[in-house]
Each structure stands twice: as C-alpha cells, then as structure tokens.
Amino acid sequence: MRFDLRGLAVSAVLLLLIAVAGAVSLSSGKFPIPPADVMRALLGGADENIRMVVTEWRLPRLLLACLLGGALGLSGAIFQSLTRNPLGSPDIIGFSAGSYTGALIVILLFSGGYYQTAGGALAGGIATAACVYLLAYRRGAQGFRLIVIGIGMSAMLGAFNAWMVRQADLPAAMSAAIWGAGSLNGLSFEQVFPVVAMLVFITPILGALSRPLRQLELGDDAARTSGINATRLRLMLMILGVALTALATAAAGPISFISLAAPQIARRVTRKAGVDLIPSALMGALLLAVADWVAQHAFGVQLPVGVMTVSIGGFYFLWLLIREARR
Amino acid sequence: MIADARGHAHADAAGNAVPTRPVKIRPTGHGGARRSRAWRLALLGLAAATLVFLCLASLLLGARHVALPTVVDALFSYDATSAEHIIIRDYRLPRTLLALLCGAAFGVSGALIQAATRNPLADPGILGVNAGAAFFVTLAVGMFGVHAIESYLWFALAGAISVTLLVYAAASQGRDGATPLRLVLSGVALSAVLGGIASSVMLLDPQTFDALRSWSIGSVAGRGMAVVRAVAPFIICGLVLALGMARPLDALALGDDLSRSLGADVIRTRFLVVIAVTLLSGAATAAAGPIGFVGLMVPHAVRWFSGPDQRRIIAYTLLCAPSLLLLADIVGRLVLFPSELEVGIVTAFIGAPVLILLARRTKARGL
Numbered sequence A: 001m002r003f004d005l006r007g008l009a010v011s012a013v014l015l016l017l018i019a020v021a022g023a024v025s026l027s028s029g030k031f032p033i034p035p036a037d038v039m040r041a042l043l044g045g046a047d048e049n050i051r052m053v054v055t056e057w058r059l060p061r062l063l064l065a066c067l068l069g070g071a072l073g074l075s076g077a078i079f080q081s082l083t084r085n086p087l088g089s090p091d092i093i094g095f096s097a098g099s100y101t102g103a104l105i106v107i108l109l110f111s112g113g114y115y116q117t118a119g120g121a122l123a124g125g126i127a128t129a130a131c132v133y134l135l136a137y138r139r140g141a142q143g144f145r146l147i148v149i150g151i152g153m154s155a156m157l158g159a160f161n162a163w164m165v166r167q168a169d170l171p172a173a174m175s176a177a178i179w180g181a182g183s184l185n186g187l188s189f190e191q192v193f194p195v196v197a198m199l200v201f202i203t204p205i206l207g208a209l210s211r212p213l214r215q216l217e218l219g220d221d222a223a224r225t226s227g228i229n230a231t232r233l234r235l236m237l238m239i240l241g242v243a244l245t246a247l248a249t250a251a252a253g254p255i256s257f258i259s260l261a262a263p264q265i266a267r268r269v270t271r272k273a274g275v276d277l278i279p280s281a282l283m284g285a286l287l288l289a290v291a292d293w294v295a296q297h298a299f300g301v302q303l304p305v306g307v308m309t310v311s312i313g314g315f316y317f318l319w320l321l322i323r324e325a326r327r
Numbered sequence B: 001m002i003a004d005a006r007g008h009a010h011a012d013a014a015g016n017a018v019p020t021r022p023v024k025i026r027p028t029g030h031g032g033a034r035r036s037r038a039w040r041l042a043l044l045g046l047a048a049a050t051l052v053f054l055c056l057a058s059l060l061l062g063a064r065h066v067a068l069p070t071v072v073d074a075l076f077s078y079d080a081t082s083a084e085h086i087i088i089r090d091y092r093l094p095r096t097l098l099a100l101l102c103g104a105a106f107g108v109s110g111a112l113i114q115a116a117t118r119n120p121l122a123d124p125g126i127l128g129v130n131a132g133a134a135f136f137v138t139l140a141v142g143m144f145g146v147h148a149i150e151s152y153l154w155f156a157l158a159g160a161i162s163v164t165l166l167v168y169a170a171a172s173q174g175r176d177g178a179t180p181l182r183l184v185l186s187g188v189a190l191s192a193v194l195g196g197i198a199s200s201v202m203l204l205d206p207q208t209f210d211a212l213r214s215w216s217i218g219s220v221a222g223r224g225m226a227v228v229r230a231v232a233p234f235i236i237c238g239l240v241l242a243l244g245m246a247r248p249l250d251a252l253a254l255g256d257d258l259s260r261s262l263g264a265d266v267i268r269t270r271f272l273v274v275i276a277v278t279l280l281s282g283a284a285t286a287a288a289g290p291i292g293f294v295g296l297m298v299p300h301a302v303r304w305f306s307g308p309d310q311r312r313i314i315a316y317t318l319l320c321a322p323s324l325l326l327l328a329d330i331v332g333r334l335v336l337f338p339s340e341l342e343v344g345i346v347t348a349f350i351g352a353p354v355l356i357l358l359a360r361r362t363k364a365r366g367l
Helices: A005-027 A035-042 A048-083 A095-110 A114-136 A143-167 A170-181 A189-216 A220-225 A230-252 A258-270 A277-297 A305-326 B030-060 B068-076 B083-117 B129-144 B149-171 B180-204 B206-215 B225-252 B256-261 B266-288 B294-306 B310-335 B343-361
Strands: B009-011 B017-019
Touching: A005 A035, A005 A048, A005 A258, A005 A277, A035 A048, A048 A189, A048 A230, A048 A258, A048 A277, A095 A114, A095 A143, A095 A170, A095 A230, A114 A143, A114 A230, A114 B343, A143 A170, A143 B180, A143 B206, A143 B343, A170 A305, A170 B180, A170 B206, A189 A220, A189 A230, A220 A230, A258 A277, A258 A305, A277 A305, A305 B180, B030 B068, B030 B083, B030 B294, B030 B310, B068 B083, B083 B225, B083 B266, B083 B294, B083 B310, B129 B149, B129 B180, B129 B206, B129 B266, B149 B180, B149 B225, B149 B266, B180 B206, B225 B256, B225 B266, B225 B310, B256 B266, B294 B310, B294 B343, B310 B343
Parallel strands: none
Antiparallel strands: B009 B017
C-alpha cells in the first residue's frame, strides 16, 4: 500500500483540533477554569474542587462525545462505502427511527431507567435495520433499494413514535422527546466504560475488513475477481456499521447527521476518491465534541446535542447535493 | 410509470451512469379505445359511488352510533337541542368535509409532482413540502404564539412554497437536472433538517410541544367548520388549476427537449405546478397536519387502470384520494374503539408498505 502522507497529516491536524476543542470544553462552563489548571487537574494535581469539576463532571462528557462521534463517523463511512452513495447512513436505513421506537416503549410503558432504555433502543434499532435489509434483499441488497425501503420503514415507525408521544402525559413525553433528539446531558464515567469495551471489540474486526471494503467499492464483480464473497462481506460490514451506531444510540440517543457528514467532510479534506475510515472517525469525534460544546453553552439553556447536529448536518447536506451536482 | 423519454443514459447521485428506458407510446387503436371507454366510465362511476358511500359511513360511524335517519335530519332539519344532531353537524360533518378536501389536495398534488418531475417516487411528504409547511407552522406557534388552526394557513403556505423551490433548486443543480433519486434525497434531507429544527423549537417550550404534538401527526378530527371554510377556497383554487395543467403535463411527459420542440412552455407549466402544489399541500397541511403517502399511493394505483393520460390520472385521483383518506379516518376510528387513531398514522401504515413494494418491484434504473 502506498504511503499516504496527506491522510496522515490530516489525521494529525484533526487530533490536534480535537485536543484544542477538548481543552476549551474542559475549561469552560459555569465555573471557568484556566487551561493550565485543567492540565494540572488531568495529571492528578490542582485543587480538589477543580479536579472534581474537570475529571468527574466535564471529562466523561467530553470523552463520550469523542468516542461516540468517532463511532458514528466510522459507521457512516462504512454505510457510504457500501451504498456507494454520499447520502447513505444508518439514519437513512431506519435505524434511528427503530431505536426511538424501542426507547419510547421502554420509557413510556415501563418507565425504564438509563440501561433499560439503552437496551430497548438497541433491540428496536437492530430489529428495524434487519427488517430493512431483509426487505431490500433480492439477489443481494442493493444501495438504492435499501435507501427507499429505509425511508418507508422510518416513516411508518415515525408515525407510531409520534402517536406514542401524543398518548403520554406531558412531562414523560418531553423527556422521551429529549432522548429522541440525542443528548449527552448527565452522563458520567459509568457510561464511558461499556462504550470503550465495545469499541475495543469492534475496531480490530473493522481494521481487518478495511481492505476488502476498499475492493468492494470498485463494484461487486471486481471484488469477486479478487476472491471476495461480496454478499457476505457486505452483510458483515453492515452488522459492524449498525453495531457502531447502536452503541452511540444506546449511550446517548439517536444523534443524527454526524455519521452522514463526518465521512464526507473527511473525504473533502483528504482529497481521496473514496471514504476513508480513520479520518472519518476523527472528524466525527471533532464534530460531536464541538456540537456538544455549542449545545451546552451557546443558548443559556442546555439543549440536547442532537438539535445542534441536525441543524448543522442538514445545511451541510444541501450544500453537498449542490456541490456534487456542479461537478 | 413515466420513464425519461429521451432514453439517454443519465447519472444518479453517486455519479453512476444509469440507462433509462425509452417511454412506451401506446397505440391508440380505435377498437381498443372504444372497448375501454365503457370500462373507464364504469370505473369512474364505481369510484364516485365508493366516495359517496364512504362519506355516509364517515357521518354514521364513530364512538357514538347515530342512525341514518338521524344523520339525514341533522343535515336537513337541524335541531340544536339534540345531542346527536350536534355531533353530526359540529363534529362529523366538518371532519368528513375536511377529509374530502385534504384527501383531494394531497392526492392531486402528488399526481402533479409525479408528472412534473417525471418521478414515480414523488409525493408532497417525501419531497419535504409538508415538512416545510409544518416547520413554518411550528415557528408560528413557538415564536409568535399563534394558536388557532385557521391562522396556521398563511404560515403553512409560505413554508410549502419555500421548501418546494428549495428542494427543486437543490436537486436540479448541475448537468443531469433533478433526477428522481436526487429529488427524493434532497426532500428527505430537508425534511430531516426542518424536522430537527422544529423539534428543538418544540423542546424549548412545553406549551408549544403540547400544542403541536397531536397536530404534527396529521388528523382531521376536532377541527370545526371554521377551519373547513378557511382552507376550502385555497384547495378548490388549487384543484381547478391542477385540472387545467393536465394537458401541458402530458406534453412534459415526453421530456423537456421534445415537449419544447412541440411548442409547450415548460417553464410556465412547472411554475403553475409549483403554485398548485403549494396551494394544495400548504392549505391541507395547515388544516390536517402533515399527512404523508396519500399523494404517493393514489396516483400510482390510479395509473394501473387510467393509462398515462394526465387528465384521467388527475380525475381519478380526485375521486380516489378522498376515498382513501376517508377510509383511513374511519379505520382509525374503529381500530382502537372507543378511542381513536389519527388518520396520519393510518395512512403511514398503509402507505409505507406500498412504498416498500414499489421499491422492491422496480429496478433502480427504472426510477
């Protein structure tokens, strides 16, 4: 494989930007802390109060933003590569709507806590994604069919979700709707560890499949000539992509558009023909960290981060359409 | 299905070349035409009869059973002291009329968009027109404290036209113009964005949230005559305009270049279609909320027996779409009896499987 200097440089710059965003996010808030103290607190020094604010309140949230953003970026990269379409993402194949349905059932019918909600979201999202895949399957699951069937399933589940929210009493409906927007509010280290464990499990498998993925981008026939079982590989990659989105959704609710925008922005910056996994993950981490900072501090009230990502992501989406077309 | 008549290869959003099939021009032999004319008249009669039957059923059925003679009395010799008369006059009559108007509006605007964009997957829901109307209404409720459904109207119209133009502009950039996939994706994208911003407006204020969470599902229940009177002129104008567009749209089905060479004014046709779609979708969304899929399903189903003539498609849609919405509304009243399911949920549960079937049946290149 050719040594990819530009990709490496881009990744380094992205890491640097994530560090800067992290430093800003750790030092700002109701109780501003100068960066030097943040540094000291992270290394175990500094005043006890400062250490508590930095490492126990702000750090887990930042870590989750980076990890989940990275997971979403990876997931988006996989789906865009599979559907060979810059607009493919697990959002579009109905995963988010399904996980919201699962979470709504848990929150509104069983008034479940954080972990039950996460479980419900996982079950709902995976069941929906499996349904969409099976419905789109006809001698292989083709990109376009996946997208349209995903739109249909999302619409149906969306109607059901709206009905559930309408049935519930106002406070429960509001909290369910906030979960549905995707939010990192009130998360602590307790929620970081399962995420890390899952990522440690998933990323090596993905690393092993990244070369065949590149070959699959050339088309099923071309991939087949180099000895790849296209249908099986696509299924495996799709499972990994869904697992990554499922992880993020279970932890923080359906945060939209990161998985869509991150791989494309990364692609523009690295000037690669295809979607690249590592820059996509880093871009996702950066985007979510910045979006979460804006959601926390820009409006006076703490908004769910999903509200930020949907607005930013959407304008990006339109720009993408216009640009793609102009070429 | 209307394919691109030019038969050139053109590209989808990923830039892959997609060959399109040339359109089949049906021979209009006299024997076939004569035989099918009686058949078509019979179908038209059947559609009209179904519509009348469903209107009656909509007046009769509901949480409280009202006998047919009482319904007739309530309509023609109204007695303000009778509870049953009040139910019919103030509740079921406006509901039925609204289902008629909104069904026709969503259905015909779907037929218009499908014809004007030559896109079988087009629908005011999928292309984001309803989402645009809903978005402006959400802003009106959240920011300006508008509360009566009658006053949603102008906001919904403004939202519908801005989003129609925006989606079309975003999708038609570049050489290939607005290909079906690009239109669908930009519509879905814009809907997602507007939906997200709308939901943040709703989350900031519990009152707005409460006011909009049932409207945003789509329902014709509990609206009152004032709402019917407010939206009826707009919808009727839109329908008249739509009927007038049928012939120019037939020319457009041949492709832009060919229809231009036949003397059709493509720009003017598209402009008038946008106006009609805005009037229809905007007014219907203001009254009933964003109801999807009626505009997708009905013109599709109608084309099975109407053939490609837009006049027939629009006429049949005008009869069948209100039937569908009435039927969905009646089903919604009965499934959870004595509680009710909103019509928007019923149409989504009927419509989404239709979309899925369409996607399974047709090859991507056919779209």
